[in-house]
Amino acid sequence: MFKIWQQIKINSTRIEGNISSKLDLYLLVSSILIIIIGLLSIYSSTYNIHYLHVNFYKQLVFAIIGIFIGLIVYNLPLKVFNLSATPFYIISILLLIVVLFVGKKVSGNQNWINVGFFSLQPSEISKFAVILLLSSIYSRKNFDVNSIKGFLIISLVVLLPAGLIVLQRDIGTAIVFFSIFIFGLFWNGLTGFSVFVLVSPIIVGFFSLLGIIPLIISLVLVVLVLFYFKRELFLSLGIFGLNLSAAIMVEIFFKFLSPHQINRIKNFLDPNYDPLGSGYNALQAKIAVGSGGLFGKGFLAGSQTQLKFIPEQWTDFIFCVVGEEFGFIGSIMVLVLYFIIISRLLYIAKTTDSVFRSSVMIMVISVFLTHIFINIGMTIGLIPVIGIPLPLMSYGGSALVTNMMMIATALNFYRHRTSYA
């Protein structure tokens, strides 16, 4: 305890010089701007639905709560992050189990716990918990990601919550966990070949959805890469077989998906598959964004948004509001802000000398990057509709507060970046 106190004292004496050396203003200001744009979008998307006006105020309250929690996180001594990793992880796993039994369903997924006046979504919080525990493991002495044991430990830590989340039928969040898994391993020295083995079946599986020719092209690419690595023949054949079976697995996997997920995939492949049923959201979302044009239709003036063509727009389809009402300029501004956030996180990941902090940062990047890509990608028809929120923008208290905690952690690490230098 005394040691921690000393640490704080040392740190506090070190904070001198100009403000930018202790506070990452780019990261802070970008995040705040994104939150404000998110709040405006929620306000607009619920403007015509009187009983949902409350969503805006709820989100505002959560943003304020997020600021308080963020301030605490920002001021925590560095050691606390590593120390709290295991208990935080255990709590989040317990919450995920609880939600399986008492959770309520929201649009096909079952991942909320009702705690009186608001609902808690443990899957959001568990992302950060997994990141901390993984980083803590990576930072241990003698830990080797390329050993079987090391790989298994990492896999287990990710699979436990990811499995519980798949049981809640929340595929989007499970994909985020996979992304955390890959980024962490890659950052901590997993060989390029191993990364290839892990990622290639996913890519082949995705291409198999598009049809037989894309599948063949992807398989040819796999063969070429295998030649490049020049491993033993049997291993190479095995990996090729793995890729082939992934394509077959996708077919089988289809049967395990709930009907609403199958429909989403079918709609992605053929936007006119069911334009008024399950493809309705995807189509209307694209119309909303596309019709925004260069300058947008103006705040509260988007006919797609205000006529409520897109259901539940304030959650996963929040980017439609930006696209329609603020146009290309607004959309690009949001992308630029997100790009600044990711760049700053990457800068912190790169410049810190601590494996722990560096790992936390890279996995936070993986969360943001995956969320941004999937969410905006589905809104503009780049990928199938997968329901995950847009970080710091979508309506939802658990996600907002968790994301703000991650940003506050980055700011904290930035402030301490010289402590080991």
Place this chain on the structure above:
Amino acid sequence: MTPVREISAQVRTGIVSILTIIIFFSLGFRLYQMQIIEQEKYQKTSEKNAIKEKIIEPYRGIFYDRNWKVLVDNEPGFTLRIIPYYFDTTVIPVLENYFKLKNGYIKYLLKANKNFSPFIPIRIQRGLTFEQISWLEENKELLPGVEYTVDMQRSYPFGVRGSHLFGYCKEISRKELEAKKDYYIMGDFVGHNGLEKYYEEYLRGVKGKQFIYVDSKGREVGPVNEGKNDVKPVSGYNAQLTIDGELQKLAEELLTDKVGAIVAIDPSNGEILSLVSKPDFDLSNFASLTPASIWRELNSDKNKPLFNRATSSIYPPGSCYKPISAFAGLNDGIINEKYVYSCGGGFTFGNHFYKCMGTHGGLNVVHAIEKSCNTFFFSLILKNGFERWTKYGTMFGFGQKTGIDIYEEIPGILPSIEYYDKIYGKGRWTKGYVVSLGVGQGELGVTPLQMAVYTSAIANGGILYRPHAVRKFFNPEANPKEIVIPIESKKLPIKPEVMNLVRQGMFLVVNGAGTATHVRIPGIHVAGKTGTAQNPHGKDHAWFIGFAPFENPKIALAVIVENAGFGGAVAAPIAKKLIEFYLKDRSKDVQNLAANKN
């Protein structure tokens, strides 16, 4: 410490950077493609070919009576609506002038609805004429956001008013909308009271959906995909009521200009034959938008015509309640048939003298009911004890809701030891408080419906049925096709010989030397009991309960007329006419009717 890395940290950072740039570039490029290059295409789709879901209202289920006469039907009507978002407020004077609306009425409605989406239409006037429709069609271009729709409204073809029984529909309230927003939308009509409310979910059906293209002004352009994606509405269930339309009509006529209620029940199954509360109101005024003047009139009437007296008003039952004491004493063996109490014109308890209506001398329980001797029952409640009296009242359904399928119902008041402890305080009331309960006065409060259910249980020999006004719902399009309302009952633990004694007493009320001998009907044995409910605010209320035929009862009823004095004089003759009408052979009338038609 750091593991040997195949790829240097520098390269790894580079790879993550490149991946990030690829992701952001592809998103940005796609946005550029959609919002700049293809903007016009999306803009057109958004403006000209926006798809709007239009709701098709289902046909609300209609009501038949037990003999398949249509009591409540639907008829189409044209409704004038405006959609605030497209509406041009400068045409307000033109509209108000043409439709003869009050100055400022539209502005008032717009203001009242300004918290709702401006895309939700506001109803302005219902029941438009064809002339008005063609005027709207002619001036369509000059009246943006003004439209008319065809919707169904209730009609009452048989001439039965049934104001409190059927109930009416009304625009959904904000509070109700919040609670049921998964089905209803602003402006929906929902059952507001009576059967319409109780069975709302059966009657309403399921809304259909129609997908139509609308232009940027919200005007409908045409169906999407030739209507292949439309969802047909499912009509609501039609209801066969247990009500006898003709009897109901007669009951309503008999209470004209009176204040009171009538409930008639089939004692063999709890089916309500007739349920009337007066004064009432004309339901057809509620079929469409109700003019404010009618609301004001109904709300300010001191007799409260909107209030359902049959199920929601409580009165002391007076002497009609005496059989309860008789049941309690006889069934638990406190007294028997031979037990005689002498009436000397009243009953003294403590220093208070309770008057009887006559000087009856020695009476057993049967004749005490026949003569309605107060003295006998003042003494009997003390002999039985308060607790037993409450127990038998509860047994016959007093102090609790009957469970009728009309939305409005109150449980009434059945005093008990706990009740007196609560209102007077423990130990702060004496037996003297109980005495007047013995003749059905005091705090005891019953609804006319409860009285009818109780009478029906005496008529059928001790089975308490849940009263109900709907026999079954049917709809060939729906699944299930038919929903039969189950008959619920409980057998009361009354010994048959006890039941016979009480029934005998009630038989003599009409057919002996009792209080309602003028109710006798040639050829039909009627049994009953008169009652007078003391009214501290004015003239007493008159009660009559009865059933017939005595041997095999087919109808049991309760009649109350407010401020009519003695029960035998006003209430009993009404009951007589109803019983006579219900039991006589009506087939002749039907034949006559057919003959006249030909």
